[in-house]
Amino acid sequence: MQTDSVPSVQHNVTEQEWQMRVNLAACYRLIASYGWDDLVFTHISARVPDTEDEFLINPYGLLFEEITASNLVKVNQAGEKVSPSEYDVNPAGFTIHSAVHEARSDAHCVLHLHTSDGVAVSTQKQGLLPISQQSLFPLSNLAYHDYEGIALNPEEKVRLVADLGNAHFMILRNHGLLTCASSVADAFLYMYIMQKACEIQIKAQSSGNELTPIPAQILAGIQAASDEVTKGANGDIAWPALLRKLRRTDPSFEE
Known part of the structure; x- marks a missing residue:
């Protein structure tokens, strides 16, 4: 994938910031490879390491495959x-991401999408249903935020972060999905x-058959089971393999 030529900033930033840039790209x-992008209209951000109020976000106008x-x-x-760029940022993206980064010191990465199945579930009054393992x-750590229109009102930040609380998963009603985590790898895995849970829910509902909910006692024990499955590595259990796949298909994200 050829992108507009931008000089490498690798030697102008710290090693930690460069690694964060590579992971975010x-x-x-x-x-993009999973087809979850929405032209240029969603966003992923990551806090610049060793800073309190700086974060990285996509250049508004570039496709995700060009980042x-x-x-x-x-x-x-x-x-x-904070540093020179010919690009602007999405103002709605800035509102959402700056709110979460400011309120949550543990939210080093914030990921927001408008996938069809995610938005479809966000329109449902009951939200995400406990009908699949995914x-x-x-559901063990999920928050909801009511729709207030396109996120351009700075006053919405207070309500959004209050609704998010300490959760790592959020459904923005009538809007889409959001995850936040201490690493890019974790935010992506979440x-x-x-997203898979939403896809399954929409497919299951489309059958017209009665759905079978998973018992509450199983939900109660899911976090311990998750830690065992990932060996405590969370997103890092899959992230190195995903990077290897990208490097085989198109390593230009590291430029």
Whole structure:
């Protein structure tokens, strides 16, 4: 994939920031590869390591398949570019992501999508249903936020972070899905699982047959089971393999 030429910033940033840039660019490419992007209208952000108010986000106007480590835009909580970039950022994306990064010190990565199945589930009054193994993981740590229109109102930030609380999974009603985590790998894995749960729910409902809910006592024990399955590594159990796949198919995300 050829992208607009942007000089590499690798030697102008710390090693930690460069690694975060590579992981974030990889996440954008993975979302595109799964078909979960929405032209240029959703966003993934990552806090710049060793800073309190700076984060990286996509250049507004580029497709996710065009994102590279160097063309990510670095902004602060005021929405100001911290380093030179010819690109702007999505104002709605800034509202959502700046709110979560500011409120949650553990939210080093915030991932927001508008997938068809995710939005479809977000329109349902009962939200995500406990009908699949995949649904149990987000249900163990899930928040909801009511729709307030396109996220341009700074006052919505207070309500969004209050609704999010300490959760890592959120359904934005009538809007889409959001995950946040201490690493890009974890945020991606959380989104992968929640997206799969939504796909399964929509397919199951389309059959017209009565659905069988999973007993509450199984849901109660899902976190311990998750830690055992991933050997405590969470997203890192799959992330290295995903990076290897990207490097085989198109390594330009690391530019």
